Amino acid sequence: MSQETALVLFEFVALIFAFTFHEFAHAWTASYFGDQTARMMGRVTLNPIKHLDPIGSVVLPLLSAFTHMPLLGWAKPTPVTTRNLRNIKRDDMLVTLAGPASNLLLAIASLILLLAIKHIFKTGTDAVFNAVDFRHGLVDASLSGTSVIYPLSLLLYCSVVINIVLAIFNLVPIPPLDGSRILRNFLPYNIQQSYDNMSGIIGIVAFLILIRTPILGWFYMPLLSIFDHLIVLL
Numbered sequence: 001m002s003q004e005t006a007l008v009l010f011e012f013v014a015l016i017f018a019f020t021f022h023e024f025a026h027a028w029t030a031s032y033f034g035d036q037t038a039r040m041m042g043r044v045t046l047n048p049i050k051h052l053d054p055i056g057s058v059v060l061p062l063l064s065a066f067t068h069m070p071l072l073g074w075a076k077p078t079p080v081t082t083r084n085l086r087n088i089k090r091d092d093m094l095v096t097l098a099g100p101a102s103n104l105l106l107a108i109a110s111l112i113l114l115l116a117i118k119h120i121f122k123t124g125t126d127a128v129f130n131a132v133d134f135r136h137g138l139v140d141a142s143l144s145g146t147s148v149i150y151p152l153s154l155l156l157y158c159s160v161v162i163n164i165v166l167a168i169f170n171l172v173p174i175p176p177l178d179g180s181r182i183l184r185n186f187l188p189y190n191i192q193q194s195y196d197n198m199s200g201i202i203g204i205v206a207f208l209i210l211i212r213t214p215i216l217g218w219f220y221m222p223l224l225s226i227f228d229h230l231i232v233l234l
Contacts, residue, residue: 006134013155022075022170028044035082056075100166110157115230121149128153184196
């Protein structure tokens with residue numbers, strides 16, 4: 001298996017779990033604040049089948065990865081009936097923020113597991129640094145280590161990268177991303193109606209601009225750099 005193919009498969013696995021945990025976080029938080037819509041639809045679960053969209057979660061990510069495009073995709077949106085929330089504006093924002101927050105939490109958890117591997121196992125340091133090099137495409141990196149901690153370290157580091165990207169990406173205030181719902185809550189009522197009517201056009205144009213420019217990297221690369229430094233220093 002080539003290095004490129006291996007990396008695509010590891011990133012795909014990390015992306016599937018990131019999508020699942022993201023939507024689960026939305027559903028659980030909505031249920032906690034009084035809206036049981038997602039719970040009744042079986043969405044308060046970590047079962048990927050309940051959250052994933054065959055095209056957006058499987059076909060498009062694999063296609064984009066193998067065609068050297070940014071790893072694009074989506075999961076099924078979590079249904080939220082805002083009138084069921086105890087405090088509509090506050091709780092709607094918390095339900096929305098739960099998704100990106102869950103991805104940041106997964107990135108931190110993956111970092112902690114990488115540091116545990118680094119310090120517990122005899123070849124842990126080599127495995128973790130190899131994973132970082134492998135993900136960044138360095139030619140001397142490989143998965144040829146005799147221990148299972150080599151592929152495990154790569155999966156965890158891919159989880160760090162994927163979840164940081166998803167957390168930042170979903171906070172961008174363009175429809176239908178989570179950031180647009182947060183922005184909507186700060187708009188006056190009359191502007192909200194216009195925003196909702198134009199959200200489809202705005203979202204398509206802004207999304208195309210976003211994926212074809214380095215703008216997203218300006219935001220997630222500094223955070224990823226912090227994680228990389230922690231892996232080296234701790």
